[in-house]
Amino acid sequence: xxNTVQPAKPRARLGIGPTSRHAVCAVVxxxxxxxxxxxxxxxxxxxxxxxxxGGYVENWTTEAYxxxxxxxxxxxxxxxxxxxGGPWQRQSDVDEGLDEKEAMASSxxxxxxDIRAGMDLLHVDASxxxxxxxxxDTALSRLVALCGExxxxxxxxGRDVAFxxxxxxxxxxxxxxxxxxxxxxxxxxxxxxxxxxxxAFVVGQTGTKVVGTTxxxxxxxxxxxxxAVRAIVELCRERGTALKAHNADYLHPEQLDGLxxxxxxxxxxxxxxxVAETRAILGWLKEKELRAEEDFFLDLAFxxxxxxxxxxxxxxxDIERATAAGHYVFATEEFRELKSRLEQVDPGxxxxxxxxxxxxxxxxxxxxxxxxxxxxxxx
Numbered sequence: 001x002x003n004t005v006q007p008a009k010p011r012a013r014l015g016i017g018p019t020s021r022h023a024v025c026a027v028v029x030x031x032x033x034x035x036x037x038x039x040x041x042x043x044x045x046x047x048x049x050x051x052x053x054g055g056y057v058e059n060w061t062t063e064a065y066x067x068x069x070x071x072x073x074x075x076x077x078x079x080x081x082x083x084x085g086g087p088w089q090r091q092s093d094v095d096e097g098l099d100e101k102e103a104m105a106s107s108x109x110x111x112x113x114d115i116r117a118g119m120d121l122l123h124v125d126a127s128x129x130x131x132x133x134x135x136x137d138t139a140l141s142r143l144v145a146l147c148g149e150x151x152x153x154x155x156x157x158g159r160d161v162a163f164x165x166x167x168x169x170x171x172x173x174x175x176x177x178x179x180x181x182x183x184x185x186x187x188x189x190x191x192x193x194x195x196x197x198x199x200a201f202v203v204g205q206t207g208t209k210v211v212g213t214t215x216x217x218x219x220x221x222x223x224x225x226x227x228a229v230r231a232i233v234e235l236c237r238e239r240g241t242a243l244k245a246h247n248a249d250y251l252h253p254e255q256l257d258g259l260x261x262x263x264x265x266x267x268x269x270x271x272x273x274x275v276a277e278t279r280a281i282l283g284w285l286k287e288k289e290l291r292a293e294e295d296f297f298l299d300l301a302f303x304x305x306x307x308x309x310x311x312x313x314x315x316x317x318d319i320e321r322a323t324a325a326g327h328y329v330f331a332t333e334e335f336r337e338l339k340s341r342l343e344q345v346d347p348g349x350x351x352x353x354x355x356x357x358x359x360x361x362x363x364x365x366x367x368x369x370x371x372x373x374x375x376x377x378x379x
Contacts, residue, residue, distance in 0.1 A: 013371055015039035015081060015244075016364070017270025018046055019327045021058050022277055022353075024069060026360035031077035034365075036373045039121070040069065041083035041268050044090040049113035052106065053092065059331045062110075066117040079120045081164070083268065085111055086125040087142060094131050103130075104142065111150050115159050121200060122150055123164040136183065139167040144190050151196055166203030170247050172217045174207040177231040188239045201244040201266060204232050206259065208247045212316050213275050213324050215250040221258025229262035236265075244268065256370045267371070271310065273363065274327030280359035281326070284352050288345060293338060300334055301325040 018024045018040050031038045042065065048054055050061035060068070069078055087103035088094050090110070098106060111122055126142040128134055134142070143165055154161040165187060184202060191198065206229050207219030219225050229243075236243045242265035248256070249272035259267060278301070285294040298319065301307075306328035307321035316324070329335045342352045 013266045013373060014367055015041035015083070015266060015268040016273055017083065017268070018042050018057055018065070019270060019274035020277055020330050021068075022356050022360060023273050023327075025072065026273075026357065026364055028069070028072050028078060029357075029361060030364040030368060031073070032075075033361075034368050034373060036368065037077050037079060038373075039079045039081045039266070039268075041081045041123070041270065043083045043270070044085060044110055048090060049110050051113070052090065052110055056328055056331060062113045062117045062119075066119065070118070080118065081121040081123065082111065082114045082119055083123050083270075084125045085114070085123055086128070086146065088128040088130055089125055094128075097130075104146070108146060108149055111146065112153050115150065115154050115157055115161055118159070119161070121162040121164055123166065123201075123203070124150070125166045125203075127167055127169045133169050134167075136167060140186060140190060143167060143187070144194060144196070147191065147196050148194060162200040163197060164201040164203065164244060165199045166246075168203075168205065170203075170209055171205060172207065172209040173205055174218055174225060174228045175205040175232050177228060177235065180204060180232045181235050184235055184239060188241070198240050200242060202236050202241050203246055204229075204236075204243050206232075206243075206245040206248075206264065208245055208251065208259075210247045210249050210271060210310065212311050212320060213250065213271075215247070215255070217247065219251075219255055219258065221252070221255040226258050226262045229259065229264060233263040233265070242266065253370060256367075260371060269367070271324070271327075273360065275323055276359055276363045277330075277356055278323050278326030280356045281352060282323070284355040285342075290342075290345070293342065296338060297326070297335070298322040300329050300332070300338075304329050 016027050016038060024040065027038055027040055046055045046057045047060055047062055047065045050063065054061045066080055069080060085107055087107045089107065093103050093106050114122060124143050124146050126134060126139040126146065147163055150161065167183065167187065188198065207217040207225060208215055209217035233243045244266040245259055245264050246268045248267035249269045281297065282294060302318055302322040302325065304325050306325035310324045311321055345351060
């Protein structure tokens with residue numbers, strides 16, 4: 001049966017992970033300051049349904065998070081997006097050894113909560129098989145099933161939801177255009193066969209890969225690499241969709257420029273924003289000569305072990321690991337007690353919150369400028 005559903009058009013070119021309340025507020029400020037639309041892209045670890053345990057960011061549930069964002073975004077300049085929704089994309093589902101049926105049910109419950117809460121775009125990522133990669137045929141079958149269930153739920157709830165799809169775990173390479181074309185054809189044909197909407201975005205391998213607090217992907221922003229990425233951009237456009245690059249954190253200006261010149265339609269960043277906030281706090285503590293508080297924060301972050309995700313082979317110094325893990329402990333009782341004490345230090349000068357806000361504002365301003373996001377509702 002022919003697909004009569006029009007493709008959802010991408011409306012923003014920069015997605016930012018909501019790594020903290022400060023980060024969420026900074027993204028909203030940037031959208032209004034520059035008069036652009038921006039995406040907040042929440043992973044299941046960051047934000048999830050109350051029934052599934054919520055997330056580490058502010059201990060927010062999906063409902064509380066979406067309510068908060070809408071309360072500070074009256075003009076709806078922020079697109080609320082689910083990032084990496086799908087089976088085994090919540091670490092507890094992996095740790096608890098959920099089987100396929102259980103992992104699919106968990107991801108669908110999360111998606112249905114997203115739809116009810118008013119999220120605008122759902123990234124259906126079926127790339128995992130427990131802690132391992134899923135094979136393409138299995139991933140495709142799961143992706144189509146989840147898209148179908150989500151589309152039905154959205155229609156039932158009277159919601160207009162766009163989709164982003166991905167079937168491969170991010171690595172450091174750039175997709176071979178021929179291989180990408182074959183996989184894209186199968187994805188799009190299967191969605192069309194079932195009269196499901198074309199996705200707004202397809203995630204491709206663009207040579208961007210975060211390790212530690214650097215980007216160690218193959219993409220350098222010049223020559224044949226740009227041509228290879230441009231080729232997969234064109235393949236997406238030929239099929240009525242758009243290419244999004246994930247893991248675009250920590251890229252050098254020339255690498256970002258290379259993605260832009262290749263025509264990449266959107267990029268996602270997340271851990272970089274959390275690390276920027278952590279560094280702002282550490283810098284402020286050092287400036288105020290609060291050594292005991294600095295050591296306490298570093299120890300709390302390091303002992304969380306959240307850095308293991310970014311330093312899987314044990315690289316990095318203890319301080320580098322703690323810096324990568326800092327934003328994962330912002331919602332803990334220990335950090336909140338520390339933060340409450342810090343807010344009493346030099347409040348007349350704006351204090352630690354002012355330092356955080358200034359850092360995040362400058363950080364996002366650089367991305368908006370580099371990506372050429374300017375004026376009106378252009379994204």
